[in-house]
Amino acid sequence: MAEYDSVDFLQLDELLSDEEKLARNTVREFVSREFLPVVQEHIRRDGSFPMELVPTMAELGLFGANLHGYGCAGMNNIAYGLVMQELERGDSGLRSFASVQGGLVMYPIHAYGSDTQKERWLPELAAGRAIGCFGLTEPDFGSHAGGMLTKAERKGDGWVLNGTKRWITNGSLADVAVVWARSRDGIGGFLVERDRPGFETGDMKGKFSLRGSVTSELFLRDVELPEENRLPSAAGLKAPLSCLTQARYGIAWGALGAAMACYDEVVRYTRDRIVQGGPLAGKQLTQEKLADMLTEITKGQLLALRVAQLKDAGKLHHTMVSMAKRNNVDIALQIARQARDLLGANGIVDDYQSMRHMVNLETVRTYEGTHDIHTLILGEHITGMRAL
């Protein structure tokens, strides 16, 4: 069977540099050769990630690929986006792993950390020898992160943290957690090492979605930290939100990867599947669905590519990332649903991947800013009025 190839209806490859294409190809090869053969086994286990692939992922440079220095590849944002696209072609859990490590752990240390923190953590995180997680969301505060209850209180020269974080990707795998907590001075970021007394984690089980990813709760009970563990330049909610802009940017590209995986699967399937004397692909209702998929993927690619160019040019506004994340995840989810539909009964078994992408994308739609929150961000941008 022919290898997977991405959609390029508008010959967008012509707009990519050699490096950008090479980055995409090398990650695609890794996903095909090493990730896809093992993904099912992890999905069946629920909440399990193929940790044995982490050294190869690090060697490839997948962690913090768009950051500069400290062992990071220093790629531009188009190449970074293409990398995220290829990872999510494998599974949203694979992309999430890299997104969290790079966009939500390495990025805040890179942007807001002290030199000591950068030197201590960034090379280890880039090399995959240390795993990180990002603790912002709480059981009662998701979209309204500013309402967080986790507290940081001064004690001598240091801090004491108390609170609970939930829906934390890689929480129990993490050697270091970037925990956001409220102090008298406002919201601040803290690096909590795994072995700090009072810091515990537990995994969320029974997930229908993102089963190839570890999702945890973080429990902080009188966790004492020295001042050196506070991110010195992170002041206020703006800091964690800037991290989310990084990760959401990656998601806008990643969702296209999931959409293209479903599209590729269903084009192949409908060509081979004989229904009432002819291929399913030859039926009008099928062709309408396929035409919609191709069109939406292509529009999503244009959106992602332009946002990438603006990001590289330093002209990005977070509302643009909201539009890209909102649109591309939404169309990817619709494409996955349509693909699963066209696969018929076959579509519900894990020999086919569209349903796996579909249920993953249900999560992706409501994480890193829900679809509705991004709607309101755009709504506020248009009207100047903050709606609830």
Place this chain on the structure above:
Amino acid sequence: MKIMVCLKQVPHQDARLDIDSAGTWIQESNIKFEINTYDTYALEEALRAKDEGECEVVVVSIGPDRTTQALRTALGMGADRAVHIKDEEADGSDALGLAKLLAAVAKEESPDTIFTGFMSDDDNFAAVPPMLAELVGLPHTTAAVKVVRGDSSLTVDRETEGGSYEVVELPLPCLVSVQTGINQVRYASLKGIMAAKKKPLDVKSVADLGLSGSVGAGAAKVKIEKIAPPPKGDTAELLEGSTDEVVAGLVTKIKELGLL
């Protein structure tokens, strides 16, 4: 220590191949290309030598503009320099013409070892490596499945018919053509791809190599008259009908031929 690796860019294994209007090659527009599979193993073999000690790896390829991507991939995987022989005058070269071009580069570079793939995925000639070695005056062997590096020689296990191996020792400098599966080929890392941007990629013309008039279609002793898809043989039989009928027909045929 210097190792030269010869790479060929060939149509992607999944590319849909259509014959061109002259009937002597395939239509190259709108198909994807990749590094010849055998050559990726040759490159990996060189990169392993580099991992173990001080060694410069120079990759060389002949082809049009698109060949740059193959060379950049090789640089991304860890090669140090690339030489791209790019000249329309080289078009239509036969194996000897290609070997002459590579030999001219080899003479300039004076590598301690030349690794090549055993053959190319598209032409399957397996002729260029021995010709190149002879033109440069190097001892050579083909179809290597294991290479052990010594101080002044290579010990090579080469594949022979029937699954047996022949062990040969070659003094350096020498040329070895490599069989697939000899190693596990690495990926080009993102850091490597970024670093590759800054690595030298020299473009050379036929004239630069002093070979004007002696390579290319005009000088080729072997000319492709025609390429064609495999003809339908007289003995081929196409089974028709529903799946059940086709399967039943196939089983009957296998029994008739005494294959079961």
